[in-house]
Amino acid sequence: MKFLLVAGYSESLTNFRGPLIEALIASGQEVHAAAPGLCEHPEVVAKLLAKGVRIHSVSMNRTGMNPWHDLKTLLCLYRLMRQIRPERVLGYTIKPVIYGSLAAWLARVPERYALVTGLGYAFAGESGQRTLLRRIATRLYQVALHFTHRVFFQNPDDRDLFVQRGILSAADKTVVVNGSGIDISIFSPMPLPAQPAFLLIARLLGDKGVREYVTAARLVHQQYPQCKFRLAGWIDDAPDAIAQAELDSWIQDGVIEFLGRLKDVRPAIADSTIYVLPSYREGTPRTVLEAMAMARAVITTDAPGCRETVIPGVNGLLVPIKSAEALAQAMLDLVRDRQQVEAMGQQGRRIAEQKYDVQKVNQQMLTTMGIFNK
Known part of the structure; x- marks a missing residue:
């Protein structure tokens, strides 16, 4: 056949x-x-x-x-x-x-x-x-x-x-x-790094919520300058693609650490404590599943495709789309409670095993x- x-x-x-x-x-x-x-x-x-x-x-x-x-x-x-x-x-x-x-x-x-x-x-x-x-x-x-x-x-x-x-x-x-x-044998749980670090992996599109992530990172950085804010991805050929000049300005500001396009995302996820995806709409976001399988708490939007991956307060938090302020508050809430972040990560792994x-x-x-x- x-x-x-x-x-x-x-x-x-x-x-x-x-x-x-x-x-x-x-x-x-x-x-x-x-x-x-x-x-x-x-x-x-x-x-x-x-x-x-x-x-x-x-x-x-x-x-x-x-x-x-x-x-x-x-x-x-x-x-x-x-x-x-x-x-x-x-x-x-x-x-x-x-x-x-x-x-x-x-x-x-x-x-x-x-x-x-x-x-x-x-x-x-x-x-x-x-x-x-x-x-x-x-x-x-x-x-x-x-x-x-x-x-x-x-x-x-x-x-x-x-x-x-x-x-x-x-x-x-x-x-x-x-x-x-998600292949749960390849994406396996990893211990959290000592320093709080956020990560977003996405094509650099406006609809992925990349601008909201950058704005929220700046707000959180004002209160917790020790936090890391990493962005991995690439500029895609699409109508709402982030311009190279805009990306360059984010890098020059010094708040965002740009990782570029990664062949293997596992080291970047392992170096993070919280995974963030402020997308406006998804099918089911693969990167969120990868982060869950590696026992990372997730912050994503209450949007189609994204909301299915997170049980609020169990394995992560949901925020409204296009709201950098709500995203920043969710990020602050988790930075202040490492024990909750660890518990959410363990629950995310359980959900990945059972559902994904x-x-x-x-x-x-x-x-x-x-x-x-x-």
Whole structure:
């Protein structure tokens, strides 16, 4: 049985979907993976080939709404599917979901699945540009998802939004899974460092709450100058990306320690005492799960995708979106109570084991798709 996984960017195949690929192979599937510019990432290619995956580079611009480019993506995916003739296709992130689902229907792939990992820029605000993009994305989702057999969501808010907006006609076509899951054997508990330290790992986008984090860090620094405030990530090609000049100004202020883009986030998490993600909306934030698995208290927003990861007062705190003042207060509350931070970290690890273990998440997806271990 041939299984085609369509990704929006190459590195996600190994960073986020590696365990899923391994589970598919273990169940007897011949796994094919397609992503834009895949052959330009030799490390990713080497890891996939070592697992026995067959790789395919496809034409796709991860961002942007150029209709000619997107038509080219649709045709490229259609030709690929006609060539390899998979029995099942799963696309994840916006364009693989939309154009992968349409191409799979046109190519008469027997079983078609989609994984909505988050709603992205268009659904995270109410500006004129976002409203227009949301209308376009809504219509494209309506058409594409009509031809899928099941749609996986990573939180119930996104699923409910798709049903309420009429993108999906009924909730019985949907399955909510606990994010992408986390390998709890790789992300293991680590002792807290002596000095209080906050950490945010994210693409440097306004919607990730990066500006609120920087503002809150400055407020906390005024009272607790011994605290460390670290930021890891990179400037992404997106409409609300942080400008290089703005990032440079934060670094020059001396409050924020910028770590850049990390291949392995575990040392940075181990060097922190509290993980912070002030995002406006997520599918399920992978970095929060990583921090929980490593026994770190979490401060995140009461927003779709984020709120599911934290039980307030148990493994962390929830704050309103776009409120640097509320975020700073939550950070101050935890700085003042190290015992609570330690207890929250232990509870976060327990929740990661019980709810977000990647093996449990993948088994739910495979069972839904009618794939069973040998």
